[in-house]
Amino acid sequence: MTTESEEKISPPNFIRDIISNDISENKHDNIITRFPPEPNGYLHVGHAKSICLNFGIAEDFKGVCNLRFDDTNPEKEEQEYIDSIRQDVEWLGFHWETNPSASDYFDQLYSYATQLIKKGLAYVDSQNADDMRSNRGSLTEAGKNSPFRDRSIEENLQLFVDMKNDKYSDGEHALRAKIDMSSPNINMRDPVIYRIRHATHHNTGNKWCIYPMYDFTHCLSDAIEGITHSLCTLEFEDHRPLYDWFLDKLETPCHPQQIEFARLQLKYTLTSKRKLNQLVQENIVDAWDDPRMPTISGMRRRGYTAQSIRAFSEIIGVTKKDSTIEMGVLENCLREDLNKRAIRRMAVINPVKVIIENYPEDQEEMVTGKNHPQDPQFGTREIPFSREIYVEQDDFMEDAPRKFFRLSPGREVRLRFAYYVTCKEVIKNDDGSIREIICTYDPESKGGKSPDGRKVKGTIHWVSAKHATTASVRIYDRLFNISNPAKLDDFHNALNPDSLITLDNAKLEPSIETVRQPLAYQFERLGYFIADTHSTNETPIFNRTMSLRDSWAKIEKEQNNS
Ligand code: ATP
Ligand code: MG
Numbered sequence: 001m002t003t004e005s006e007e008k009i010s011p012p013n014f015i016r017d018i019i020s021n022d023i024s025e026n027k028h029d030n031i032i033t034r035f036p037p038e039p040n041g042y043l044h045v046g047h048a049k050s051i052c053l054n055f056g057i058a059e060d061f062k063g064v065c066n067l068r069f070d071d072t073n074p075e076k077e078e079q080e081y082i083d084s085i086r087q088d089v090e091w092l093g094f095h096w097e098t099n100p101s102a103s104d105y106f107d108q109l110y111s112y113a114t115q116l117i118k119k120g121l122a123y124v125d126s127q128n129a130d131d132m133r134s135n136r137g138s139l140t141e142a143g144k145n146s147p148f149r150d151r152s153i154e155e156n157l158q159l160f161v162d163m164k165n166d167k168y169s170d171g172e173h174a175l176r177a178k179i180d181m182s183s184p185n186i187n188m189r190d191p192v193i194y195r196i197r198h199a200t201h202h203n204t205g206n207k208w209c210i211y212p213m214y215d216f217t218h219c220l221s222d223a224i225e226g227i228t229h230s231l232c233t234l235e236f237e238d239h240r241p242l243y244d245w246f247l248d249k250l251e252t253p254c255h256p257q258q259i260e261f262a263r264l265q266l267k268y269t270l271t272s273k274r275k276l277n278q279l280v281q282e283n284i285v286d287a288w289d290d291p292r293m294p295t296i297s298g299m300r301r302r303g304y305t306a307q308s309i310r311a312f313s314e315i316i317g318v319t320k321k322d323s324t325i326e327m328g329v330l331e332n333c334l335r336e337d338l339n340k341r342a343i344r345r346m347a348v349i350n351p352v353k354v355i356i357e358n359y360p361e362d363q364e365e366m367v368t369g370k371n372h373p374q375d376p377q378f379g380t381r382e383i384p385f386s387r388e389i390y391v392e393q394d395d396f397m398e399d400a401p402r403k404f405f406r407l408s409p410g411r412e413v414r415l416r417f418a419y420y421v422t423c424k425e426v427i428k429n430d431d432g433s434i435r436e437i438i439c440t441y442d443p444e445s446k447g448g449k450s451p452d453g454r455k456v457k458g459t460i461h462w463v464s465a466k467h468a469t470t471a472s473v474r475i476y477d478r479l480f481n482i483s484n485p486a487k488l489d490d491f492h493n494a495l496n497p498d499s500l501i502t503l504d505n506a507k508l509e510p511s512i513e514t515v516r517q518p519l520a521y522q523f524e525r526l527g528y529f530i531a532d533t534h535s536t537n538e539t540p541i542f543n544r545t546m547s548l549r550d551s552w553a554k555i556e557k558e559q560n561n562s
Pocket of ligand 1: 035036037038039045046047049050070231232233262263264265271272273274
């Protein structure tokens with residue numbers, strides 16, 4: 001079977017070029033990157049891009065990448081999210097050397113803030129939130145200095161200690177950097193660096209009632225860890241002057257370089273934890289790992305492989321320009337990977353019964369099926385065959401056009417790995433629906449081989465009725481029926497009502513394992529399927545991971561042409 005390819009270096013991109021250059025100029029002994037999620041939700045495919053970039057660089061340049069929890073909002077962060085993030089990064093196949101949290105640095109951050117006050121570069125502001133906001137100005141208008149801006153260093157130090165020592169209530173004071181209220185960059189207009197928040201933190205408990213803000217925390221955490229290249233998405237470009245300002249003003253162990261790249265946006269889905277959380281909270285999906293979710297855990301449950309997500313991250317590349325990627329690109333990475341590695345099996349998801357009239361009633365036999373059509377290393381298996389089998393309803397048509405090479409009265413087809421059968425007649429229920437199809441078989445055609453040189457165009461899959469396992473199969477489609485749901489204020493009207501269709505009477509070849517396996521199967525002619533994480537031998541449930549072909553590309557083309 002195909003095994004993992006040997007070590008391989010990712011293609012170049014502008015960030016790798018910067019790092020290579022820094023190395024050739026001896027700027028760093030060791031490259032250190034970090035992936036810094038906030039533990040306020042599950043990771044999604046956008047995060048996968050950042051994980052592959054940061055950990056991939058560390059691997060290729062023989063450096064390290066830290067997994068750092070950026071946990072400065074105690075109300076939103078939870079242990080469940082921390083656990084899921086660790087699991088997802090590991091599942092993608094990456095290893096961290098250290099797994100710190102920004103909250104581990106709260107003491108150091110507090111002392112850095114004190115240093116800023118001592119340098120006259122930070123002050124305690126006692127304006128209320130509304131005044132602070134209105135005095136901040138706008139894109140076209142300079143801000144106004146706070147009336148508290150010129151407090152003495154001593155007074156600021158005392159107030160800050162009192163803030164920390166629980167003397168005030170939320171919102172009464174805030175510590176702000178003293179930069180420039182008329183800066184054209186609003187981030188530089190005396191940003192708040194500490195606020196009072198009486199909340200229990202998942203890591204530090206009730207030790208703190210003041211918490212540092214993101215911009216202050218992030219650059220200093222990077223510096224404390226000796227990060228050389230701090231890679232973040234483009235929306236932080238305007239924050240870079242502030243990132244650099246803190247590091248310039250404070251005596252830190254080093255000054256990491258922030259480099260921004262474009263976020264991954266995928267058509268027909270959302271990559272925002274806040275909105276994904278809304279889907280979960282409103283029960284639009286069943287959990288963060290619902291197989292329709294673009295979360296790493298949802299994709300895993302659906303049957304995506306880590307290899308396909310890593311391949312996808314490489315294909316889309318890293319640039320400075322925002323773009324939205326077609327779902328088909330991601331799906332094709334998965335198809336390519338599974339085509340190589342998935343074991344083939346037969347299953348009938350919309351069954352209709354076929355009775356082979358001339359096959360002895362008490363007889364059954366085994367036919368041999370290849371486990372992979374191209375790769376003989378996968379071997380073969382024995383498949384039971386008997387007088388009553390199931391085939392797909394779609395593989396029968398009563399009044400079929402000439403080019404319908406499947407079952408229709410009078411026509412002959414090949415049952416995969418088994419025999420040629422000829423359709424004789426169809427028996428219907430009172431309501432006109434099909435009860436069973438009567439066929440005859442040619443005993444000389446065993447193995448699907450022509451006994452006399454006569455040709456049969458069509459081959460269909462089947463499952464022996466007596467031996468079949470009955471399962472429920474879930475067919476997934478995009479969650480949204482418009483290509484850019486992220487642009488909507490309210491996405492509810494854009495939800496695809498057919499994003500999940502359940503078929504309750506699928507018939508599986510008996511060799512299919514009904515409890516979760518590491519890799520999806522290919523059900524021949526139908527697509528890739530994997531037992532759901534909740535599937536059991538008593539109640540088998542299969543997820544369709546992916547169809548065999550991209551039917552959406554065609555639908556989109558038609559839509560664009562109409
Ligand atoms: P969200 O808006 O979904 O909460 P976020 O950026 O706030 O995303 P974080 O947990 O702060 O989420 O992100 C951790 C890291 O992942 C950050 O460095 C961030 O830039 C990166 N990241 C987040 N979303 C994407 C994306 N769509 N494409 C690439 N990188 C991303
Ligand atoms: Mg964030």
